[in-house]
Amino acid sequence: xxxxxxxxxxxxxxxxxxxxFRYAMLRLRDRSTAEDLVQETFxxxxxxxxxxxxxxSESTWLVGILxxxxxxxxxxxxxxxxxxxxxxxxxxxxxxxxxxxxxTSGPADWGGxxxxxxxxxxxxxxxxxCLSGLSPNLANAFTLREIExxxxxxxxxxxxxxxxNLWVILHRARMLLRRCLEANWFEKSxxxxx
Amino acid sequence: xxxxxDVTQLISESMDASLPIGKRIGVRLHLLICKFCLRYKRxxxxxRETARHLAASxxxxxxxxxxxxxxxxxxxxxxxxxxx
Numbered sequence: 001x002x003x004x005x006x007x008x009x010x011x012x013x014x015x016x017x018x019x020x021f022r023y024a025m026l027r028l029r030d031r032s033t034a035e036d037l038v039q040e041t042f043x044x045x046x047x048x049x050x051x052x053x054x055x056x057s058e059s060t061w062l063v064g065i066l067x068x069x070x071x072x073x074x075x076x077x078x079x080x081x082x083x084x085x086x087x088x089x090x091x092x093x094x095x096x097x098x099x100x101x102x103x104t105s106g107p108a109d110w111g112g113x114x115x116x117x118x119x120x121x122x123x124x125x126x127x128x129x130c131l132s133g134l135s136p137n138l139a140n141a142f143t144l145r146e147i148e149x150x151x152x153x154x155x156x157x158x159x160x161x162x163x164x165n166l167w168v169i170l171h172r173a174r175m176l177l178r179r180c181l182e183a184n185w186f187e188k189s190x191x192x193x194x
Numbered sequence: 195x196x197x198x199x200d201v202t203q204l205i206s207e208s209m210d211a212s213l214p215i216g217k218r219i220g221v222r223l224h225l226l227i228c229k230f231c232l233r234y235k236r237x238x239x240x241x242r243e244t245a246r247h248l249a250a251s252x253x254x255x256x257x258x259x260x261x262x263x264x265x266x267x268x269x270x271x272x273x274x275x276x277x278x
Contacts, residue, residue: 010276013271017262026248035267038267100197107230115243127245152210167203167206170206171202171203174209
């Protein structure tokens, strides 16, 4: 079977570099790690070009390699800095609730039509910023679940946690992201409006 | 009785697994009378929607939101490919 003509790796960098980098940045939130993994992806693809069947597109093939590298990176990170007991026990946002577990002031009304929000670039940027502010274990779990759309069984294996602990981690991540978005986006935009 | 604090945990859990029937009913009843927890749930679902939208926008033909690979990094990668 004839191989696709595009085997010039220098051309790959121009053609797929930005796409792979953005893909990596969204999931890793760190420029130098993202650059390294994109470089490793190109190198692995270059060495392994013989195994590229041409059944999928080159970009799909490349992103598949990158995805594996990102998951390996998450696996390594959770091994090096496993979640502490404290991370799991302490409430992520204690001031939101009173002693009997009722809301103190409650989540704010985000107003407008929230269904349109995710189309706003600034809101998307704010979410990635808030995600970067989480500890790596929380951010990685959220990324795998909500950006990657992985199921919880898979995520438990990558992060080496039990399912019960993963639920706690995701609960913490979502609660902290919600609070961060409220503090940085909605309060600002409501002030703008007044 | 479930407190709001319990319900927020269960709302998150219900986004990852189906809750046992007792808890599911408890949450549903709570959401009927608690506007804050209902709001909380809607906001978490909006965050989920936004994360998915972000993933989709990075697809090759999407409208990417992040910065491109820097010129310097491209140069480095090209060099490493030329001398693997």
